[in-house]
Amino acid sequence: MELAKKTVLIVDDMDAIRKISSDQLRRFGVGQIYQAENGAKALHILKNTHVDLIISDWNMPVMSGIELLCVVRSTPKFQYIPFLMITAEAARERVSQAIEEGVTDIVIKPFNSMILQQRVTQCLQGFVSNKAGVVAQEATSTSEQSDAESDIALNLTKQDKHQKSSVLIVDDTADNLTLLGGLLKDEYQVKLAKQGAKALEIAQSDTPPDIILLDIMMPDMDGFEVLKQLRKHPLSEHIPVIFVTALTEDKYQLQGLDGGAVDYISKPIQPELLKLRVRNLMAYVTMHKNLQSDFDSLVANEKLKQEVQQVLQHDLKGPIAGLMALIEQIKSDPHISKNNAENATIAEDMTFQLLNMINMSSELYKIETGRFVLSPKRFSILALIQKIIAVLKKTFQVKHLLIYLDCEEDGDEDYFAMGDESLSYSMLFNLLKNACEAAPSKTRVSVMLQREQEPETKQAFLKVSIQNIGVVDEDIRQHFWQKYVSAGKSDGTGIGTYSAKLLAEAQQGKVALDVDDANQTTSVSVYLPHE
Structure with a gap:
């Protein structure tokens, strides 16, 4: 590069x-x-x-x-x-x-x-x-690049682990530098400066110290001025400073702490007390450094999540789309046997369910984080619902449910929505499946499909209403569409209705809940833009 x-x-x-x-x-x-x-x-x-x-x-x-x-x-x-x-x-x-x-x-x-x-x-x-939108050919280069990034991070981590934390001692008296340096040299990398200007040069270099021990009474530039200059410069403004001085009056301590020092040690020093205070402060500095490592892990995990999504989005959805097209061709063959036609229908149902799982894991995250981009296309919502009902009739045949679709009489062929067909399948499949699970055995689950128009905007919508016997508990009705809200299912995750709401809104649509306590019915409705 x-x-x-x-x-x-x-x-x-x-x-x-x-x-x-x-x-x-x-x-x-x-x-x-x-x-x-x-x-x-x-x-x-x-x-x-x-x-x-x-x-x-x-x-x-x-x-x-x-x-x-x-x-x-x-x-x-x-x-x-x-x-x-x-x-x-x-x-x-x-x-x-x-x-x-x-x-x-x-x-x-x-x-x-x-x-x-x-x-x-x-x-x-x-x-x-x-x-987003990474094509399959990029996967290899992305993997190699990830390895290179990991090597860089690993090398940096190794350097950090073997490098001692550093302390800069600033004092105009050589004996004091020797004494303080001798006390700390076994635990830390010690840097020495006899003048304020030299201290600033070291603190604002490419390898600044982790902590500064600073005297106050020095010629040319006293400790207060050094501290002031440290706090002005972006490379040294966050370095912790401990004053080590013979000035013991309260006013000097207040001035130092007010200027940004974190501690104040009086001379003559007590060696064990000095080492203890430096050690405690260094522990804080080390903890702050570790935050960078923690945040790097967060970024790395996010990268991994994105790579998994790319696999789901491109490596799996492409072959599934091809499989669905192939099954459609097989079903349209006029010479296909009845048995093979039934098997082809089962295979088609299974591919739709697999597509539903992929949408739930990959597209939802994009929608939640505002990264989903809708490319609306015309599709028959009537045909989509008929496919879902055919699948669920087999799934819930043990409950002997009457699952049926009711449409307006004028023009069943005109139920075309503008949106994403695969997302709509996932949304409607989950809502209708929930209704079948909630409905008592030997009862009905109805799907009503009709056209509506928004009074104010004149926007045309297709309304899909799913009704089952039984009512949603009063305490969750207000939160019905929220994440992790579930009712009536011991193994429910509360993701189905939440995802349905997100998938509808991602297609410029909306959802609604209506509970009729008098007739003991629950209805969920989905509105999608009508072509």
Whole structure:
């Protein structure tokens, strides 16, 4: 990969961070770098410029990083651009939100240039966690790329495990440096600085320390000024600082803590107390570092989920579609025997059920996360319902149910919907199956198909009403369409009705529930756009 040919867009509201990040990327060898101070300006650049990678902060005015990510992933022109999110927010909910919206990678502040370079290189290799529409030929290259990414992460992890945590000790007295360094050298990698300027140089380098022990009384630049400069610079603003000083008055302690120090140790020091405080603080630093590893695992799991969905979407649905077409040809053969015709019908039913399972596992996730794109096509909903009823009559024949379809008298041939036929099959199959399960033995389950028009919009709909004997419990009627709500089935998951609602809405339709306590019936209705 030639970084000199790559273009990166940096989005951050702080000028200093944009400048530092740009300088780092140039050192890595990136050819072209653009900058934007918020998401809105970033979008303007994206509309007019080719970009290979977006590096964005989360918290920004006008348009935040997460809002920019949502727009990027929903815009066909640049929805596949790798998106690297930089954030100081360690809340798991935020990271989960970014993953759901399709972030490529997440880096938690603080981080050094080695981590940034590794993540930028990884992102520019082309992996996008929510890339849709990947053709089967890409599967091999994706697998090889995943192995390369794993090797990079593994190498970095090995380096981290064998590298000691580091402490920078800043004091203008050589004896103090020797004493403090001697106490800590066995547990940590110790760096020494006699002047504030040198301390800033080390803290803002490519390999900053994990913790800083800082004296206050120093020539040229005292400890308070060093702390102030540390907090101003993006590479050092998050490094924990402990003041180690002979100034014991409360006002100095308050000034130090108010300036951003996390602890205050008075001289002469007590060796065991110093080591204990450093050890406790280092434990916190290590825990924060581990958050990055945890979030990397979340991103990796999301990637795995997407790859499984690609297999379901492309490797399985294609052959099933071919199988269904073949069965249709066999059934239409005028010379087919009655026995073979019945077997072909059974095989067709089984392929539809398999397609239903795939839709439930792959398409639902896309709909839930806002990534589903509808490509509506004309199909006969009457023929679809007839197929479902034929399957369910066999399935529930032990209950001796009367399952029948009732249509308006004028023009049965005109029941054509605009939507996705396979999603509609899954939706109606689950609702009708639920009705058959809920209905008592030797009762009826009716399906009414009729045309309706929305009074305000004049939008034409096909209404499918499924009615069975028995009523839904009052305490769940209000939540009937919500996820994990189930009634009357010990093994029910509460996914069927929830998925039906999502599948209907994904096709610009809607659902409704009507319970008639007087007549002891329950009706669920689905509205789909009429051609």
